[in-house]
Amino acid sequence: DAGVTQSPTHLIKTRGQHVTLRCSPISGHKSVSWYQQVLGQGPQFIFQYYEKEERGRGNFPDRFSARQFPNYSSELNVNALLLGDSALYLCASSLVPGGSGNTIYFGEGSWLTVV
């Protein structure tokens, strides 16, 4: 079975541009979360979606937005890119948003460099 797939794997953008990152969850998983991992740090929670609705949001500016589609895939959008947005963006999927013992499974991430 395919794991969590993300695209693109690497990309370079200029300050002020917009970027869209895509994620397909594991088959059967209905919840998708997004994390930002800056070099040398642990991942930081950005969003969680379940059944196309936002279920949680981290401490990120409004330039960051996301959505989930009927097939449970998801997009993360970042507007007006800043140099500080350079990071590894990780998508994770899970069966449902909560539940003791259930974990989330990550994709390989999208490496974003803003120049």
Place this chain on the structure above:
Amino acid sequence: AQKITQTQPGMFVQEKEAVTLDCTYDTSDQSYGLFWYKQPSSGEMIFLIYQGSYDEQNATEGRYSLNFQKARKSANLVISASQLGDSAMYFCAMREGTGTYKYIFGTGTRLKVLA
């Protein structure tokens, strides 16, 4: 506020030896989950092991075990019989409550296994 602390930026271990990676956490919740993930240079976060706050026995998964000391708020990862392929970043994470998949990560420990 919930927090995960990993005080070992880097660790070395000889092949076939055991190693302990430290993790302490802070939370006021009674119900929470603790996780360890491995991140090779490719970027993907690989789930290793899970411990629920109400689990009385320490979790084990193959060569991985979690030394859970609730009173001390510690959740150390023990890797037995280290292999060269274990060289990677290791992150301790905590899930807040049971109704969300917002994970809080530590800053990680880079493990290097020596031949």
